[in-house]
Amino acid sequence: MNLVLGVSGSIAAYRAADLARDLMRAGYTVRVCLTDAAQKFVTPVLFETLTGQPCLIDTFDEPETGRMAHIDWARQADVLLIAPASANTINKIANGYADDMLSTIALAFTGPIIFAPAMNPAMYAHETTRESIQKLKGRATTILEPQEGDVVAGEHGPGKLASNMEIVNSVLAIEKRSQILRGKRVLITSGPTQEPIDSIRFLTNRSSGKMGAALARAALLMGAEVTVVSGPVKEPLPIQAQTIHIITAEQMLDQARQNAAKADIIIGAAAVADYRPSAPLKGKIRRSEESLHLDLVANPDVIAELAKVAKKEARVIGFAAEPDSGLETAVQKIHRKGLFAIAVNDISRKEIGFDADQNELMLIKADGSKETSGMQSKLGCALWLLERILA
Ligand SMILES: Cc1cc2nc3c(=O)[nH]c(=O)nc-3n(C[C@H](O)[C@H](O)[C@H](O)COP(=O)(O)O)c2cc1C
Numbered sequence: 001m002n003l004v005l006g007v008s009g010s011i012a013a014y015r016a017a018d019l020a021r022d023l024m025r026a027g028y029t030v031r032v033c034l035t036d037a038a039q040k041f042v043t044p045v046l047f048e049t050l051t052g053q054p055c056l057i058d059t060f061d062e063p064e065t066g067r068m069a070h071i072d073w074a075r076q077a078d079v080l081l082i083a084p085a086s087a088n089t090i091n092k093i094a095n096g097y098a099d100d101m102l103s104t105i106a107l108a109f110t111g112p113i114i115f116a117p118a119m120n121p122a123m124y125a126h127e128t129t130r131e132s133i134q135k136l137k138g139r140a141t142t143i144l145e146p147q148e149g150d151v152v153a154g155e156h157g158p159g160k161l162a163s164n165m166e167i168v169n170s171v172l173a174i175e176k177r178s179q180i181l182r183g184k185r186v187l188i189t190s191g192p193t194q195e196p197i198d199s200i201r202f203l204t205n206r207s208s209g210k211m212g213a214a215l216a217r218a219a220l221l222m223g224a225e226v227t228v229v230s231g232p233v234k235e236p237l238p239i240q241a242q243t244i245h246i247i248t249a250e251q252m253l254d255q256a257r258q259n260a261a262k263a264d265i266i267i268g269a270a271a272v273a274d275y276r277p278s279a280p281l282k283g284k285i286r287r288s289e290e291s292l293h294l295d296l297v298a299n300p301d302v303i304a305e306l307a308k309v310a311k312k313e314a315r316v317i318g319f320a321a322e323p324d325s326g327l328e329t330a331v332q333k334i335h336r337k338g339l340f341a342i343a344v345n346d347i348s349r350k351e352i353g354f355d356a357d358q359n360e361l362m363l364i365k366a367d368g369s370k371e372t373s374g375m376q377s378k379l380g381c382a383l384w385l386l387e388r389i390l391a
Contacts, residue, residue, distance in 0.1 A: 001027060001029065001079075002029050003029065003030050003078065003171065004073055004079075004080045004105060004109075005020055005030050005033070005081050005082075006081065006082035006083075006085075006105070007038045007042065007047075007082075007083070007084065008035045008037060008038050008086040008088070008102065009035055009037020009038050009041065009086050009089075010041070010084035010086045010118045011041065011118070011152055012084040012118035012160070012161040013041035013084060016032070016042065016047075016084065017042065017046055019168075020032060020047060020051055022164050022167075023171065024051065026171070026172060028079075029053070030051045030053065031054070031073060032048075032051060033056040033057070033073070033101050033102045034055060034102075035057075035086075035089060035100055036057065036100065037086065037088075056070075056073070056101045056105075058100075059101045061101060070101060070108055073105050074110075075108075077105075077111060078111060078175060078178065079113075080105065080106060080111065080113045080114070081113075081114045081116070081171060082113070082114070083114075083115075083116035083144075083162075083167055084116060084118035085115040087117075087123040089103065090117060090129060091128055093106045093136070094132030094133070094136050095132065095135075110220075110238070110240055112141070112178060113141045113142070114141070114167075114171060115136065115141060115142070115143050116144040116167050117143065117144075117146050118146055118159065118161035119159050120152075120155060121151065121155060121156075121157025121159045122155075122157075124158055125157075137379075137380070138357060138377045138379055139217070139379065142170060144167060145162070146158050146160050146162060147160040147161075147163070148160070177222055177383075178221060178222060178223050179222075180222040180387075181222040181224035181264075181265075184223075184264040184265065185224065185225045185226075185264050186216075186219040186226050186266075187227050187259050187265070187267070187306075188212055188215050188216055188219070188226065188228045188266075188267045188269055189228075189230075189270035189303070190209045190211070190215070190216070190228050190229070190230045190231070190233070190237075190270050191207055191230045191232065191270055191271070192204045192205045192209075192231045192233070193231045193249045193251075193272050194248065195249065195276035195277060195299070196248070196276075196280040197280055197281070198280060198282070198283060199282060199284060200284055201284075201285070203276065204273065206271075206354040207231070207271035207355075208234070208235055209230060209231070209235040210235050210355065210356075210357065211359060212269040213228075213233075213236065213238070214377075214381065215267055215269055215382040216238050216241045217382065218379060218382035218383045218385075219265070219382075219386060220240050222386060225242075226240070227241065227242045227243075227244065227259050228242070229252055229270070230243055231247065231271075232245075232247060244259075248273075248276065249272045249273055249276065249302060250299065252270060253300045253302045253305055257305065257306065257309055260306045260309045261309055262311075263310065263311070264315070265314065265316075265386075265389065266314060267317045267319070268302060268303030269319045270302065270319075271321065272299060272302045274299055276297060278295040278297045301337065303339065315340040316338070316339050317339060318334070318341075319342070319343050319345065320342050320343070321347045322344050322346065327364070330342050330362075330364055331364060331368070334364065334365075340366060340389070341363055341364060341365040341389065343361045343364075344362040344364060346360070346362070357377060357378060358375055359375070359377075359378050360372065360373055360374060360375040360376070360381070361385060363388050
C-alpha cells in the first residue's frame with residue numbers, strides 16, 4: 001500500500017521521521033513531501049534515507065524526467081497523510097490553493113486525506129482555522145484532533161500532534177474502510193426533478209443534491225464503483241462517479257433502471273416530484289385575470305420501480321422526508337416498496353435536511369430496527385448509513 005506523508009512547517013516536524021518508520025512497519029511504502037517551511041526543521045535526506053524513496057519539495061521536482069510528480073504521486077497513493085499539518089497548510093488545502101508541491105498533490109488526490117494538526121492553541125482556535133477544519137470534515141478528510149498539553153512558548157492547550165499510534169491506527173482504519181465496497185456497484189439517485197409546466201416553468205422542490213453527493217463520496221471512499229443519476233443541482237459530484245444528468249422523474253426512472261440490475265446497493269436520495277403537469281404547454285402560458293388550474297398526474301415511484309428490477313441480494317434504500325410524526329408512514333413505505341431500509345430526514349428541523357450541510361438520519365430497516373446517526377456532516381451521515389446497511 002502506498003502512502004504519501006506530507007510534512008509541513010511545525011515544530012512537531014521532527015516526529016514525522018519516527019512516524020514514517022512506524023507506517024513502514026505497518027506495511028506502507030511511504031513517500032514524503034516536505035513544505036518549504038518543513039525544511040527549516042527537517043531535511044529531505046533524513047526521509048530519503050529512512051524510507052528509501054525520493055522526497056519531494058518543489059512543485060517542479062521530477063524524480064522521473066518528463067513525468068509530473070504531483071500527478072504520479074496523487075494517482076499512486078492509497079492515502080495522503082499530512083502530519084504535522086500546520087495552520088497554513090490546513091487553511092490552504094481547505095480553500096483549494098495549490099502553490100507548493102504538497103498542496104498540489106492534495107488537490108490532485110481523490111482518495112482519503114488525513115490531517116494531524118499541530119500548532120499553537122490560539123492558531124488552532126482561530127476562526128479561519130475552525131472554518132477550514134469544518135470544510136475539510138465535510139469532504140473526504142479525517143482530522144485527528146491535536147492533544148491537549150504543554151506546547152512550546154510556555155502555553156497549554158490543544159495543539160500537540162496526536163500520538164504516532166493514534167495516527168497509524170487511523171490510517172489503517174481508513175484504509176480498511178476503503179476496501180469495504182471494493183468490487184461492488186452502488187447506484188444513487190440524487191437531487192430534485194423538474195416537471196415542466198410550459199417551456200420555461202416547472203414544478204420542483206428544495207433538494208440541493210448535497211446528500212446524494214455525500215453518498216457518492218462515501219461509497220467511493222469505501223472502494224465502490226458509483227453511478228449517480230442526478231436531477232439539476234449546483235452541488236458538484238465527485239469526478240470518479242459516473243454521473244447521468246436528467247431533468248424529470250420519468251427520465252430519472254429510465255436512466256436509473258438501466259443501471260439497477262447490476263447494482264449491489266441502490267440508494268434513492270433524490271427528491272422525485274410525486275406529480276407532474278399532465279400536458280405541459282409548448283411555449284409560455286400567458287397571464288390573464290382568470291384563475292389557472294394545473295392538471296397533475298402521478299409520477300412513477302422511482303425507488304419502488306428500481307426495487308422490482310434489482311438483483312435479489314441487492315440492498316435497496318429509500319429516503320423519506322417526513323415531518324417528525326411520520327415514522328409510521330416510513331415503516332409502511334419499506335414494505336409497500338420492497339426496500340431493505342429507509343432513511344428518514346426530519347423536515348420539520350431547519351438546521352438539517354434540505355440544502356443544509358448537516359443532517360441527522362433515522363435508519364429504519366425492514367425488520368423494524370431503528371437507529372439514528374446523530375447530527376453530523378452529510379458525508380459523516382453517508383458513511384454512517386453505508387456502514388449500517390452493510391452491518
Ligand atoms: C520555530 C517555529 C515553529 C513553528 N511551529 C508551528 C506549528 O507547530 N504549527 C503551525 O501551524 N505553524 C508553526 N510555525 C509557523 C509556520 O512554520 C508558518 O506558518 C509556515 O508558513 C508554514 O508553512 P507550511 O504550511 O507551508 O509548512 C512555526 C514557525 C516557527 C518559526
